[in-house]
Amino acid sequence: MKMYEDLIRTTPDEHIYSDHTYDNVDVRNSFKNPFKRKTKRRLIVVLVVIVIVAVTIIFTALLLAKEKLSNTLETTDNQQTTSSNRKTTDTDTSNVNCATGWITTFGLRSCYLFSNDNKDWIGAQSRCRKLGGSLTDIETNNELNFLNHEVRSRFRVYWIGGTDNGTEGKFRWEPSGQPFTVTNWSPGEPNNAGNNEDCVYYNRQNGRNKWNDDNCNSIFSYICEIKV
Numbered sequence: 001m002k003m004y005e006d007l008i009r010t011t012p013d014e015h016i017y018s019d020h021t022y023d024n025v026d027v028r029n030s031f032k033n034p035f036k037r038k039t040k041r042r043l044i045v046v047l048v049v050i051v052i053v054a055v056t057i058i059f060t061a062l063l064l065a066k067e068k069l070s071n072t073l074e075t076t077d078n079q080q081t082t083s084s085n086r087k088t089t090d091t092d093t094s095n096v097n098c099a100t101g102w103i104t105t106f107g108l109r110s111c112y113l114f115s116n117d118n119k120d121w122i123g124a125q126s127r128c129r130k131l132g133g134s135l136t137d138i139e140t141n142n143e144l145n146f147l148n149h150e151v152r153s154r155f156r157v158y159w160i161g162g163t164d165n166g167t168e169g170k171f172r173w174e175p176s177g178q179p180f181t182v183t184n185w186s187p188g189e190p191n192n193a194g195n196n197e198d199c200v201y202y203n204r205q206n207g208r209n210k211w212n213d214d215n216c217n218s219i220f221s222y223i224c225e226i227k228v
Helices: 002-009 012-079 121-130 143-153
Strands: 112-114 158-163 199-203 210-214 221-228
Touching: 112 143, 121 158, 121 221
Parallel strands: 158 221
Antiparallel strands: 112 221, 158 199, 199 210
């Protein structure tokens, strides 16, 4: 009788059911963890792709904005206006008529454009040539006084057409090649600092409105001149 009761308490079916139950739990766990890992990896890949796409879009937008700004500045140079097309006095007999945005004054036979954008010296010269002139060359005291006044009122630094590129210390106006007959150097200038200063600009430091030589790759505004 006791043997029969023991057999009932530990039937083979009970052992089989119990083992099968544990086996099922282990099998489910073995499939569940790899699935989670794959899902995480996919999410990471998706996030990386999203970041790359976003950075590419932002970079492209910045390039387009820079190009648009450059085009706007070029257009502004061609269309910039002043309160008067030219500066004159009541006794001006030069009869020089300058295009809109270009100015002159009594006794001068040229029109001048003070740029709103910035370029290196070669880029400034090229821009002036496209407009029908060149970087200004200053040949008389009357012209020098006029440009000094204009530079002082505009609070900018401007390239002019002087250079000693090719022959150190012998400054000339380009593109005419004429040597300086009028000068307006800042104290201690030109000094060819670093043996690499071959182009001339107006230096407004301390309101002096004097000339200085500088590296031709520096970026400044510029003064164009058309002789009429």
